Amino acid sequence: MPGPLDGIRVLDLTSTLMGPYATQTLADMGAEVVKVEPPEGDIVRHIGPSRNAGMGPIFLNTNRGKQSLVLDLKKPDGLAAALRLAARSDVLVYNLRPHSMEKLGLGYEAVAKVNPRIVYAGVYGFGQDGPYAALPAYDDLMQGATGVAALNARIHGGTPGYVPLGLVDRIVGLAASGAISAALLHREKTGQGQRVDVPMFETMLPFVLGDHLGGLSYDPPLDQGGYARMLSPGRRPYRTRDGWICAMVYTDKHWRAFCAGLGMPDLVATDPRFADHGARIAHIDEILDMVSGIMAQRDTAEWMEFFIKADIPAMPVNEIAALFDDPHLRATGFFEDEDHPTEGRLRRPAIGPRWSGSPTGERRAAPRLGADGAAVLRDAGYTQDEIAQLAALGVTRLPESGD
Incomplete structure (x- = not known):
């Protein structure tokens, strides 16, 4: 055609x-x-x-x-x-x-x-x-x-x-x-x-500005611009025991599933830093630092199995050459x-x-x-x-x- x-x-x-x-x-x-x-x-x-x-x-x-x-x-x-x-x-x-x-x-x-x-x-x-x-x-x-x-x-x-x-x-x-x-x-x-x-x-x-205009959208400005989650030093692939993985524990549903799977089902309800999306963004640096420490405790394959079961978005970190063997692309x-x-x-x-x-x-x-x-x-x-x-x-x- x-x-x-x-x-x-x-x-x-x-x-x-x-x-x-x-x-x-x-x-x-x-x-x-x-x-x-x-x-x-x-x-x-x-x-x-x-x-x-x-x-x-x-x-x-x-x-x-x-x-x-x-x-x-x-x-x-x-x-x-x-x-x-x-x-x-x-x-x-x-x-x-x-x-x-x-x-x-x-x-x-x-x-x-x-x-x-x-x-x-x-x-x-x-x-x-x-x-x-x-x-x-x-x-x-x-x-x-x-x-x-x-x-x-x-x-x-x-x-x-x-x-x-x-x-x-x-x-x-x-x-x-x-x-x-x-x-x-x-x-x-x-x-x-x-x-x-x-x-x-x-x-x-x-x-660029769609993400980072931030408080500069308002007159007078509410801040100097920038989306805190994207600018956090912790926003990077997580190191696992044997490699790297990208994971997005993002919504309330994701966090409840993540914490329940790790044996911490009450964390979202009891820790105000995890109460909602706004609170998590306000404490993004410490939250991503915490997640980094947890991710280092398992292998990449174990985490992928965990995230798929919990319906939490995650993907391994691919080298360019590895894309030719990606099962989905094949x-x-x-x-x-x-x-x-x-x-x-x-x-x-x-x-x-x-x-x-x-x-x-x-x-x-x-x-x-x-x-x-x-x-x-x-x-x-x-x-x-x-x-x-x-x-x-x-x-x-x-x-x-x-x-």
């Missing part, structure tokens, strides 16, 4: 992580995505171990489902080709700063002139009506600007730290795919295309084998969401640089001689023997 976005054409002018993750999400939902790359290719192609140059694992897992076309957009013929592709696309996605798109000749007005129905989506650093508008942005910078690094400082001895993920890139990428889908629905109802702006700073902040077929045409046998994760009426089918492998250029240009109306001329001028790159 083709997926819920079958028939939607996306012109992908993004690179690195945030934009490509957004467009891969659209491809996973069935959209036809043409990834336009500069002659040197997306920089992410060269991150991590690879069997062939330019086909690293982060690229493979952020660009599946796409076709690759090389275009030098700084050359007039490259710009003309991009506009010809935009004229036949439903969506254009970019992650340059908007003024850079204007300089290239690919600003919204220029693109809407050739295709008024297009959804023109930008994912970039900052809203364009503030003093940060022209600043560059990357995930690390956004983790600092949105308070994530400072929150880590509260639990790591005062030293700010980054979450070891492209956290902001992927969250904003998902938000962008949702915003684009909403704009497509609007066009379906009204026939109107539009510009969609998804700035990293303003899009990420609600994710049963659901989460990891899929892929025979890539140039990279050999690969393992890739499945798509998380599922659609009962429009399930996704076979997914295109992540492309070699320029692998689909000739086919994409032919579909846009270029003749074989014109394509050869573009290649000779360095506007595009055609696959070489062995690519």
Whole structure:
């Protein structure tokens, strides 16, 4: 089956992580995505171990489902080709700063002139009506600007730290795919295309502030912000006798079951620190310290059996490599084998969401640089001689023997 976005054409002018993750999400939902790359290719192609140059694992897992076309957009013929592709696309996605798109000749007005129905989506650093508008942005910078690094400082001895993920890139990428889908629905109802702006700073902040705005939600403030449970030094995996485990003894029901199973059935009723959720949050540091001491007394498997029986949320701490042997992921077929045409046998994760009426089918492998250029240009109306001329001028790159 083709997926819920079958028939939607996306012109992908993004690179690195945030934009490509957004467009891969659209491809996973069935959209036809043409990834336009500069002659040197997306920089992410060269991150991590690879069997062939330019086909690293982060690229493979952020660009599946796409076709690759090389275009030098700084050359007039490259710009003309991009506009010809935009004229036949439903969506254009970019992650340059908007003024850079204007300089290239690919600003919204220029693109809407050739295709008024297009959804023109930008994912970039900052809203364009503030003093940060022209600043560059990357995930690390956004983790600092949105308070994530400072929150880590509260639990790591005062030293700010980054979450070891492209956290902001992927969250904003998902938000962008949702915003684009909403704009497509609007066009379906009204026939109107539009510009969609998804700035990293303003899009990420609600994710952070939803948990940590706290007493700063009020005027005057009731505190200096921060969610005490999440900022407790004790909020970490618990050490067991033979490893580590994550457990959430959270609700009143959980605490009654936990204490009863440990032979302390009266603790919740008699100790005011455990009286209700608010009281437990007020004493979270000492409560988590107490639980840590208890958890060290049994093996991980014993605790898992205990928590499952008590219906208390718990999971073991998995190393990345151990996920391939996870019994649940094996049963659901989460990891899929892929025979890539140039990279050999690969393992890739499945798509998380599922659609009962429009399930996704076979997914295109992540492309070699320029692998689909000739086919994409032919579909846009270029003749074989014109394509050869573009290649000779360095506007595009055609696959070489062995690519």
